[in-house]
Amino acid sequence: MGLQLAVVLERGIGSAQLRVEDDDDDGDGDSEEDKSYYEHYKPKSTANDQPSAALVIDGKLIADEIRFRIAEQVRRMKGSVGKVPGLAVILVGDRRDSLTYVRNKVKACEDAGIKSLVTQFPQNCKQDDVIHALSTFNEDPSIHGILVQLPLPQHLNEEKILNELKLEKDVDGFHPLNMGNLAMRGREPLFIPCTPKGCIELLIRSGVEIMGKNAVVIGRSNIVGLPTSLLLQRHHATVTIVHALTKNPEQITREADIVVTAAGVPNLVRGNWLKPGAVVIDVGTFPVEDPSCENGYRLIGDVCYEEASKVASAITPVPGGVGPMTIAMLLSNTLDSAKRAYDFT
Numbered sequence: 229m230g231l232q233l234a235v236v237l238e239r240g241i242g243s244a245q246l247r248v249e250d251d252d253d254d255g256d257g258d259s260e261e262d263k264s265y266y267e268h269y270k271p272k273s274t275a276n277d278q279p280s281a282a283l284v285i286d287g288k289l290i291a292d293e294i295r296f297r298i299a300e301q302v303r304r305m306k307g308s309v310g311k312v313p314g315l316a317v318i319l320v321g322d323r324r325d326s327l328t329y330v331r332n333k334v335k336a337c338e339d340a341g342i343k344s345l346v347t348q349f350p351q352n353c354k355q356d357d358v359i360h361a362l363s364t365f366n367e368d369p370s371i372h373g374i375l376v377q378l379p380l381p382q383h384l385n386e387e388k389i390l391n392e393l394k395l396e397k398d399v400d401g402f403h404p405l406n407m408g409n410l411a412m413r414g415r416e417p418l419f420i421p422c423t424p425k426g427c428i429e430l431l432i433r434s435g436v437e438i439m440g441k442n443a444v445v446i447g448r449s450n451i452v453g454l455p456t457s458l459l460l461q462r463h464h465a466t467v468t469i470v471h472a473l474t475k476n477p478e479q480i481t482r483e484a485d486i487v488v489t490a491a492g493v494p495n496l497v498r499g500n501w502l503k504p505g506a507v508v509i510d511v512g513t514f515p516v517e518d519p520s521c522e523n524g525y526r527l528i529g530d531v532c533y534e535e536a537s538k539v540a541s542a543i544t545p546v547p548g549g550v551g552p553m554t555i556a557m558l559l560s561n562t563l564d565s566a567k568r569a570y571d572f573t
């Protein structure tokens with residue numbers, strides 16, 4: 229078992245239960261620079277001693293259900309068109325987290341009957357080699373989705389590389405045209421970025437009304453914070469973005485009915501940052517040493533779960549909340565792309 233295998237403390241109403249989790253959580257947050265600013269805001273003491281009341285939003289369960297339905301549709305596509313969706317992944321270097329994410333994505337494709345190809349380049353590879361691989365996948369009709377695992381090494385120009393991606397295969401939704409269409413009223417992006425789409429799906433499937441609600445998104449990364457705020461607006465929430473330079477982030481966050489955190493700072497959001505009854509979606513994932521765990525590690529999020537679960541009405545755990553949804557949404561985007569390519573409904 230690797231670092232990503234964590235013993236999870238799942239908290240329910242007045243109960244706690246140990247579960248072994250083998251699905252590492254995908255996630256992303258703000259830049260290193262932003263993170264150091266957030267440190268300034270960390271309160272020094274814990275605030276809340278009330279009994280636990282929050283509904284635990286089980287992302288693993290919801291993602292499993294979505295993946296089951298996707299597998300059904302892939303079988304149907306194979307039966308009627310004789311083809312399956314195909315996903316190509318480009319991985320540069322050997323970052324441990326990226327390797328884990330890619331391994332989990334490939335495994336999920338396999339489970340759903342989706343073909344996957346991984347091209348891995350060494351850390352010091354040339355940009356032209358990455359672009360060449362991308363162009364090959366762009367032209368391959370059996371590939372419907374292409375994913376460049378981020379972050380890329382410093383010497384590579386992420387913008388230039390992502391611009392090469394064929395819009396119709398941008399299953400991450402990171403292409404500026406997809407992001408631009410997501411931002412504009414009356415326009416439809418071909419793909420919505422996976423983690424933000426997963427967050428909204430969790431809210432909807434948990435019966436949380438978004439329309440007319442005050443939502444705060446903490447973090448403004450291109451991968452999570454920005455597209456999540458755009459997507460919440462599309463669902464008619466009133467959205468405020470809290471970032472590293474925001475004054476009084478606790479005060480602003482306390483106004484929110486829905487809080488989505490993608491700051492990349494462990495335990496940033498304490499119980500006293502939340503309005504009682506708020507719904508909390510935690511995108512953060514960090515391994516922390518814990519000798520009491522089987523493998524010496526456990527994962528924690530941006531939110532101080534112990535405190536927040538006593539104030540919120542519903543909350544995602546880490547792991548087992550947003551992470552599994554990111555992968556489910558990647559499969560969903562890849563299937564949608566193949567459906568478009570084969571005119572299959």
Ligand code: GUN
Nearest residue numbers: 255256376377378379400
């Ligand atoms: N790195 C962290 N999250 C993601 C993601 O959703 N997609 C890609 N391509 N890279 C990531």
